[in-house]
Amino acid sequence: MRWQPAELLAAHVETPSARTLTLRIPGWPGHLPGQHLDVRLTAPDGYRAERSYSLSAPAAGDTVEITIQRVPDGEVSGYLVDHFPVGALIEVRGPIGGWFVWNPAADGPVTLVAGGSGIVPLAAMLRARRKSANPSRFRLIYSLRDPDDLYFREELLGTDTPDLDLFLAYTRSTPPGFTRPAGRLTAEEIAAYALPPAPDVTCFVCGPTPFVEFAAAALVSAGHDPAMIKTERFGPTGK
Known part of the structure; x- marks a missing residue:
């Protein structure tokens, strides 16, 4: 290139x-x-x-x-x-890159697990699905520190995205009225909110290396095929 x-x-x-x-x-x-x-x-x-x-x-x-x-x-x-x-x-x-991708013309249901700025490539998947005719179910589990750190706020919280299945986990502070107390995302929450394991369900995990390793292990423990879990790690100097 x-x-x-x-x-x-x-x-x-x-x-x-x-x-x-x-x-x-x-x-x-x-x-x-x-x-x-x-x-x-x-x-x-x-x-x-x-x-x-x-x-x-x-x-x-x-x-x-x-x-x-x-x-x-x-x-x-x-x-x-x-x-x-x-x-x-x-x-x-x-x-x-050709592995950590979701193809709206061919791929199926997805669980997305984001830590902090790891939401960025997963947002591209959400937006591509919305633009396409692909009806596959999407579920997003998004861990972030504080309400001010929420990327793509209008899209994720807006009323014009009723098809978005979203679970937010704030680790340091929460917005007013938020029912989940601040704290780290747990393996039990990942197991509960991810799509159920199935041969056609792909899991994409993106964020800092410790978060990615934890989330991927939680998905495997929940029964997801390791071959269907795709990870991307963000380092301190960009991607």
């Missing part, structure tokens, strides 16, 4: 530490939900830094979206979240 320019068409704040970027990439070939792209920044002195970021929505022609969380001392994420201006260019290449 070759590097090519991408123009920032629009951007909006997703959370206090995250920003969604809408990019125009001429000749973009399309992508499956769950894939990602590489971003490269070049400093005036020639220094280059590369990071990988998940695509957060299906492609619309040559327009794509990525959602980026600022990480402490992140030289790429800090610029893209706080300083990258509309109309400016970056270099990208992609799409990348």
Whole structure:
């Protein structure tokens, strides 16, 4: 794959530490939900830094979206979240990845388990399902620290998504009126709220490595086939 320019068409704040970027990439070939792209920044002195970021929505022609969380001392994420201006260019290449994907034209029911910013590629799956004629059942288990950390708030909590089967687990504080007390997501909750194990049910788990390992083990203990559990780990420098 070759590097090519991408123009920032629009951007909006997703959370206090995250920003969604809408990019125009001429000749973009399309992508499956769950894939990602590489971003490269070049400093005036020639220094280059590369990071990988998940695509957060299906492609619309040559327009794509990525959602980026600022990480402490992140030289790429800090610029893209706080300083990258509309109309400016970056270099990208992609799409990348062919295993951690859900194909709306062929795949079936899904349990999604997200930890923090791990919701990003799973949101692309939710959005692709909504755009397609695929009637497969989706269930999302989403663990996050605080209400301010909720990504894609209007879509996940809005009344225009009645088909979304959602379980939220806040680990530090909860919004007013929320009945589940703050605390870590448990294996028992994963077993209770995931779709029942079945040959056609795929589980996608995304988040920090300890969370992914815990959630995947909980799904196996609940009876899910390990071959049907797909994981993606987010590291401290992006994807």
